[in-house]
Amino acid sequence: MVELLAPAGSREALIAAVESGANAVYMAGTQFGARAYANNFDEDGLKEAIRFAHLRDVLINITVNTIVDDEEIPALKEYLLFLREAGADAILVQDLGVAKIAREIVPDMPLHASTQMTVHSLEGVLALQELGFTRVVLSRELSLKEIAHICANCNVEIEVFMHGALCVCYSGQCLMSSMIGGRSGNRGRCAQPCRLPYTLVDEAGNDVLGDKAGSYLLSPRDLNTIDVIPDLIKAGVASLKIEGRMKRPEYVATVVGTYRQAIDQYLTSQIYEVDMSARDNLAQIFNRDFTTAYLVNRPGKAMMSDRRPNNRGLLIGRVTAYDWDKRLVTVKLSGRLALGDQVDFWVKVGGRVTATINDMSNVKGQKLTEAASGDTVRFAIPAAVRDHDRVFKVYDAQLMEQAKEKYASGAPVRRIPITAEVKAAIGKPLTVVLRDNAGHVGHGKTEFIGEAAKKRPLSDEVIRKQVDRLGTSVYELTELQAEISGEVMVPMSEINEARRQAVEELDAQRLAHYPLRVAEPVPFKAEAFAGKLSQPKLMVAVDNLEKMRAAIEGGADGILFGGESYEHEALTVMDYEKAWHLAKKANVRLDFNLPRIMRDDFQPFFEKILTAARNFPPAAVHVHNIAQIALVKRLTDFAIHADYSLISYNKSTLAFLKDYGVASATLSPELKWQQMEALAKESDLPLSAIVHGRLELMVSEYCVTGSFLGNVGEGACSHPCTKGRYALKDRKEALFPLRMDQFCHMHVLNSKTLSMLPHAMKFKGAGIKTLQIEAKAMKPAEITAITRAYLQAMKLPAQLDEAQEDALKRQEGMDITRGHYFRGVQ
Structure with missing residues (x-):
């Protein structure tokens, strides 16, 4: 049975999810959840939510899926212990340090790997399976074929998103919100810069799309898999997940109910048909238009909501006339419209006009409460519109009322059927036995001993009336067997108390099955790197031999070679071998880089490189996720360096990496100076810090140039990225360079160059072994110059005089940023 997993950002949303048919719900407490701006649940609220769900055989998974600062670790430990005591069924984590702590203090709590783990x-x-994770949430960029392949070859549960908002970037790899606005998506505070307007420009700054596209070039449509539910189930997915912890409860009720019906229909009959009303409900409750993302194909611009980044509503008609004097619009309907609904007019000039339908008539002036497709109606609007303007219903009063019924009545909607046996006799207590379909039994009896009735003896009707008073309990009486011996009298209050006792015991039996626990927790294996690894003072990351030569000429004593090519060139085994010979001749350390994203179809190519590299071994291999650590360990005995994509943000993560066989690590660029300094003092791993270069803000399977200029989604891409350079320009005229690698992933680079040149001499004293320059986006001459500048700056005293400081600032230029070194993140 596939699980339907629903979001809940409030108690109302939880009730809506459960009453609409969710098998499990994911939610967060007031801290450590990746949706910090949802209402979320305090401790009492979580306890109540878990009890509410468990009584109804619904699981509760708690998101603890943010990156954690060292100062937060004591609170994290208390929180994890609380979650175990409260009865949570699983915790969802991103931070490997959080996973390590959880395994140590709540070892039997099931661990789910968040999609933020990429x-x-x-x-x-398989790497997470070996570490004892019980479930993995896959990246949303995978196809049905890839999902099926993974499901068929692992023993953990696989969870995939099936509906809701999409990130344009691989989840867990986005720095855009933090670098632009100081609010980190990895810390649960994403400001959604992807929903802002951008212009695609060429090297000369010219808009290359014009009116061929809208302004929201990074804003994806919403995921909707209603048509591929059978394919997801056949693929072997264990859990189908709805995104939406920031959404209102009516959204949760509508989406959960629609998918519940679709899943049940397929599982029951193996016949799958989705009626138009189900599609309309999904669109009506919220949509940015819909897409199946990458499940079926690579959709290109068809995946993007480039004209509008927010709710579109449901198209229900077009304007046929407008009365300028009375401000009345006439609309020919293609869908239902009723009083209380709200509509948006998409006007040709000025954006949109919004109106709530408080009064409506037909063309003859007759008042209407509702109208159907094909009708022509008139109503007032606050601003002018024109003929043929489209009309979208963005709020459907009837649908919202139906959704509210799932959570607002105060009484359960989906009740559990039970049977009752009641026995009453003179000289004996009255007994009540309640049974559910799962075999749970609840008993109750009166303290009062039955007496001979003087006026009104007990009857079946009286007993049914009292036993059936189940009120706001989750039960529904479907059958009653009453055995009354003689004309007996028992006070109504006593019968009610016996019923209450039976319900309480029945509750306790139903709750006894929960929470889920791991029978034999798998300890994280300790396999610390045993070799010695010299640390370069200055390492420069490059993607071709020309840039490598430039870095060597500048004096770099460490080169990080390969991975993604910003020049869209396929790096071969020969390229890595040539780099090795070049490094050996120059007597510099050489590390090999892997790409941040390595899908199953690309992995064999890098397996070939790693295997061949036994003949030209690097000092270390830089990895970007848990899969790559496992791959390098499986194929080689090379030292492993955890690059910044693995997000070393706290001492627990560094300890995990060390135990897992990592030899050194680059700290997260979201850390501020004081945090880096504190980590360096305690870390057993040699640490690096990125000090210069255009940081990658996003890595995406979606390519804006290929989608809008290169025919992606309609045919073979013409690779416009090889014919010129492009950038995204935001509202403030900032330019974010785009680089497309050999795997057609799009890399969005920061508009400003990170520079710590005036502070380069301070890192050694802070305990940072290696300074790292990200030079893949630089030209060779620039690489040589900046490398020399850092080497010279590193020799200067920690306290610079005014002349030295001014000289360094002139070298780094004006268009720079200090990143988070001195401002941190929220």
Whole structure:
């Protein structure tokens, strides 16, 4: 049985999810959840929510899926212990340090790997399976074929998203919100810069799309898999997940109820048909238009909501006339419209006009409460519109009222059927036995001993009336067997108390099955790197031999070679071998880089490189996710360096990496200076810090140039990225360069260059072994110059005089940023 997993950002949304048919619900407490701006649940609220769900055979998974600061670890430990005591069924984590702590203090709590872990290959799933994770949430960029392959070859549960908002970036790899606005998506505070307007420009700054596209070039449509539910189930997915912890309860009720009906229909009959009303309900409750993302194909611009980043509503008609004097519009309907609904007019000039339908008539002036497709109606609107303007219903009063019924009545909607046996006799207590379909039994009896009735003896009707008073309990009486011996009298209050006792015991039996627990927790294996690894003072990351030569000429004593090519060139085994010979001749350390995203179809190519590299071994291999650590360990005995994509943000993560066989690590660029300094003092791993370069803000399966200029989604891409450079320009005229790698992933680079040149001399004293320059986006001459500048700056005293400081600032230029070194993140 596939699980239908629903979001809940409030108690009302929880009730809506459960009453609409969810098998499980995911939610967060007031801290450590990736949706910090949802209402979320305090401790009492979580306890109540877990009891509410468990009584109804619904599981509760708690999101603890943010990156954690060292100062938060004591609170995290208390929280994890609380979650175990409260009865949570699983915790969902992103931070490997959080996973390590959870395994140590709540070892039997099931661990789910969040999509924020960027797990997009079988290798990654198997690595987490070996670590004892019970479920993995896959990246949303995978196809049905890839999902099926993973499900067929692992023993953990696989969870995939099936409905809701999409991130344009691989989840867990986005720095855009933090770098632009100081609010980190990895810390649960994403400001959604992807929903803002951008212009695609060429090297000369010219808009290359014009009116061929809208302004919201990074804003995806919403995921909707209603048509591929059978395919997801056949693929072997254990859990189908709805996104939406920021959504209102009516949204949760509508989406859960629609998918519940669709899943049940397929599982029951193996015949699958989705009626138009179900589709309309999904669109009406919220949509940015819909897509199946990458499940079926690579959709290109058809995946994007580039004209509008927010709710579109449901198209229900077009304007046929407008009365300028009375401000009355006439609309020919293609869908239902009723009083209380709200509509948006998409006007040709000025954006949109919004109106609530408080009064409506037909063309003859007769008042209407509702109208159907094909009708022509008139109503008032606050601003002018024109003929043929489209009309979208963005709020459906009737649908919202139906959805509210799922959570607002105060009484359960989906009740559990029970049977009752009641026995009453003179000289004996009255007994009540309640049974559910799962074999649970609840008993109750009166303290009062039955007496001979003087006026009104007990009857079946009286007993049914009292036993059936189940009120706001979850039960529904379907059958009653009453055995009354003689004309007996028992006070109504006593019968009510016996019923209450039976319900309480029945509750306790139903709750006894929960929470879920791991029978034999798997300890994280300790396999610390045993070799020695010299640490370069200055390492430069490059993607071709020309840039490598430039870095060597500048004096770099460490080169990080390969991975993604910003020049869209396929790096071969020969390229890595040539880099090795070049490094050996120059007597510099050489590390090999892997790409941040390595799908199953690309992995064999890098397996070939790693295997061949036994003949030209690097000092270390830089990895970007758990899958790559496992891959390098499986194929080689090379030292492993955890690059910044693995998000080393706290000492627990560094301890995990060390135990897992990692030899060194690059700290997260979201850390501020004081945090880096504190980590360096305690870390057993040699640490690096990125000090210069255009940081990657996003890595995406979606390519804006390929989608809008290169025919992606309609045919073979013409690779416009090889014919020129492009950038995204935001509302403030900032330019974010785009680089497309050899795997057609799009990398969005920061508009400003990170520079710590005036502070380069301070890192050694802070305990940072290696400074890392991200030079893949630089030209060779620039690489040589900046490398020399850092080497010279590192030799200067920690306290610079005014002349030295001014000289360094002139070298780094004006268009720079200090990143988070001195401002941190929320």
